[in-house]
Amino acid sequence: MKVEHGIKGQQKTKIKLEELTFYYGKYKAIDNVSMEFLECKVTAIIGPSGCGKSTLIKSINRISEITNDVQVEGKVLLDNKNVYDRDVDLVDLRRRVGMVFQRPNPFPKSIYDNVAFGPRLYGVNNKKRLDEIVEYSLVKSALWNEVKDRLNQSAIGFSGGQQQRLCIARALAVDPEVLLMDEPCAALDPTATARIEELIEDLKKYYTIAIVTHNMQQAARISDYTGFLLNGQLIEYNITTEMFTNPDKKVTEDYITGRFG
Amino acid sequence: MTVGKRKIFNSFFQGLCRSMAFLAMAVLIVILVKVVTNGVGVINLSFLFKAPREGMTEGGIFPAIFGTVCITMLMIVLAIPVGVSAAIYLTEYAGKNFLGRIIRASINNLAGVPSIVFGLFGVGFFVLFIGRGMDKILGIPLLFGQPAMLWAASTLALLVLPVIIVSTEEALNSVSVSLREAAFALGATKWQVVRNVVLPQARSGILTGAILSISRGAGETAPILFTGCAYFLPRLPVFTIPYVHIPVINPLDQFMELSYHIFIMATQSTNVAATRPIQYGTTLVLIALTFLLNLSAIIFRIYFRKRPR
Ligand SMILES: Nc1ncnc2c1ncn2[C@@H]1O[C@H](COP(=O)(O)OP(=O)(O)OP(=O)(O)O)[C@@H](O)[C@H]1O
Ligand SMILES: [Mg+2]
Numbered sequence A: 001m002k003v004e005h006g007i008k009g010q011q012k013t014k015i016k017l018e019e020l021t022f023y024y025g026k027y028k029a030i031d032n033v034s035m036e037f038l039e040c041k042v043t044a045i046i047g048p049s050g051c052g053k054s055t056l057i058k059s060i061n062r063i064s065e066i067t068n069d070v071q072v073e074g075k076v077l078l079d080n081k082n083v084y085d086r087d088v089d090l091v092d093l094r095r096r097v098g099m100v101f102q103r104p105n106p107f108p109k110s111i112y113d114n115v116a117f118g119p120r121l122y123g124v125n126n127k128k129r130l131d132e133i134v135e136y137s138l139v140k141s142a143l144w145n146e147v148k149d150r151l152n153q154s155a156i157g158f159s160g161g162q163q164q165r166l167c168i169a170r171a172l173a174v175d176p177e178v179l180l181m182d183e184p185c186a187a188l189d190p191t192a193t194a195r196i197e198e199l200i201e202d203l204k205k206y207y208t209i210a211i212v213t214h215n216m217q218q219a220a221r222i223s224d225y226t227g228f229l230l231n232g233q234l235i236e237y238n239i240t241t242e243m244f245t246n247p248d249k250k251v252t253e254d255y256i257t258g259r260f261g
Numbered sequence B: 001m002t003v004g005k006r007k008i009f010n011s012f013f014q015g016l017c018r019s020m021a022f023l024a025m026a027v028l029i030v031i032l033v034k035v036v037t038n039g040v041g042v043i044n045l046s047f048l049f050k051a052p053r054e055g056m057t058e059g060g061i062f063p064a065i066f067g068t069v070c071i072t073m074l075m076i077v078l079a080i081p082v083g084v085s086a087a088i089y090l091t092e093y094a095g096k097n098f099l100g101r102i103i104r105a106s107i108n109n110l111a112g113v114p115s116i117v118f119g120l121f122g123v124g125f126f127v128l129f130i131g132r133g134m135d136k137i138l139g140i141p142l143l144f145g146q147p148a149m150l151w152a153a154s155t156l157a158l159l160v161l162p163v164i165i166v167s168t169e170e171a172l173n174s175v176s177v178s179l180r181e182a183a184f185a186l187g188a189t190k191w192q193v194v195r196n197v198v199l200p201q202a203r204s205g206i207l208t209g210a211i212l213s214i215s216r217g218a219g220e221t222a223p224i225l226f227t228g229c230a231y232f233l234p235r236l237p238v239f240t241i242p243y244v245h246i247p248v249i250n251p252l253d254q255f256m257e258l259s260y261h262i263f264i265m266a267t268q269s270t271n272v273a274a275t276r277p278i279q280y281g282t283t284l285v286l287i288a289l290t291f292l293l294n295l296s297a298i299i300f301r302i303y304f305r306k307r308p309r
Helices: A053-061 A090-096 A111-121 A127-140 A160-172 A190-203 A216-222 A240-245 A250-256 B003-042 B045-049 B062-094 B098-112 B115-138 B149-173 B177-185 B190-218 B258-267 B272-306
Strands: A013-024 A027-038 A042-046 A070-078 A097-100 A178-182 A208-212 A225-230 A233-239 B238-241 B246-249
Touching: A013 A053, A013 A208, A027 A053, A027 A070, A027 A208, A027 A225, A042 A053, A042 A216, A053 A070, A053 A097, A053 A178, A053 A208, A090 A097, A097 A160, A111 A127, A111 A160, A111 B190, A127 A160, A160 A178, A160 A190, A160 B177, A190 A208, A190 A216, A216 A240, A225 A240, A225 A250, A233 A240, A233 A250, A240 A250, B003 B272, B045 B062, B045 B272, B062 B098, B062 B149, B062 B190, B062 B258, B062 B272, B098 B149, B115 B149, B149 B190, B177 B190, B190 B272, B258 B272
Parallel strands: A027 A233, A042 A208, A042 A225, A097 A178, A178 A208
Antiparallel strands: A013 A027, A013 A070, A225 A233, B238 B246
């Protein structure tokens, strides 16, 4: 695979999957995948429904294991440290690797309390400091202007797009290094989607972003690298422009041109 | 089968089921009507706020109301922390492992134990073992080692524990996975997730369970029979703090209780017939009290549904 020779250039590898195989019980959802996520780049994961995209990115912050019986072989290296090592502190891992889910899942609390939730977990209780973090995160997620006068309103009353940006703000508030986004626009209309895409463009200056998407145009627009998954296997991984103009494999071409999936 | 026959069968079974449903309702109505018509006459302020006189053939039932309220409150104060913690352990930590399954099976069996067995257990465990044991360790004359409100409430608390655990478990399980995931993904520890996300969401369910268990416990006689309930007490189970003269409920005292009071009047009185109106009145008060508790459960639930926080 091309990963091995050269597409990295000067970039630093933030996350590296090494022969990752992931099971739900006995079911193999990820099959021997090796790939990299480069620092301050957007890496898109594409593939048909059920191919293991969510599983792949959730293996990085180890969130699947809270509700499922899972088994993992291989490595997920974050800054060269395997997150599946015994001595890894999950709280610390998830603080460094933030996540935005497929469906907006704000807490049924106020906007303010949603964003302040993470910092409070880490013992930040100073009102002034929290105010700063909330404003900073909401500004970064491009929501501040819409909500600055209603920070005490419940998040439940807001639109899907606003809720999803709130979830992004909530993830940013704990100052992660990596942002995992699982189809963040799946439940959104085109306007809201466009806003989130702009946002991602801006966020990649500071964060390493892994994004799952069903939308080929979206992957082409926002990502620097793209991985194509099929039946749990990584079929192709390349610079996005390369992959979309000149795919290596026939199946990749068929998929991105919409001939299946 | 012909069409005509099928139609006849259909209406026959519909009618049968409907009459059984009405039967259940009719029983309730008959009980209520009988209790209300016979009992409402004796209810007045002095019945509610005075003590019994003349071997319970006259006077009111205030000590029994007071005792019932005290013991129910004490019961719930004891049962909620234990029950809620147990439910949190079972749903959040034990999951489906072996230990969790054993505990769950035990709780289901506990719910099926007859209440008189709880009463006997209460005497043996709380009064004799714990109470007498405390007296011995402290080297004092009989103080804890006798029937008392504390032990009766503890026994009732055990009785309602399964109700609280099961309803709390349901409430905890109904909290959506996506909210839990959101919190975990922010780096929350398990306890932080429980404390900040799960419990606030489950609060109305837990409260409902608590209040259901109150109405279950409030009418019970057998568990308190030997553990603290008194036939008749000339004074309330109240203790006045010296110097400041503030009266407080004394959990080490015995108490009177409504359902036991009814039982006593109906079986032990020297003149059962003379106490009959009072029996009806007392029953009415007990039913009304239970009804009020259920009503407050419903109000609580509506209140917390409106403010999903
Ligand atoms: N909790 C689970 N237990 C068992 N199998 C699971 C579980 N979650 C997912 N799977 C299976 O693992 C495979 C990959 O699932 P995953 O959710 O990662 O797919 P996906 O590519 O994200 O799909 P989609 O595009 O529909 O979100 C699927 O076949 C799915 O059925
Ligand atoms: Mg998915």
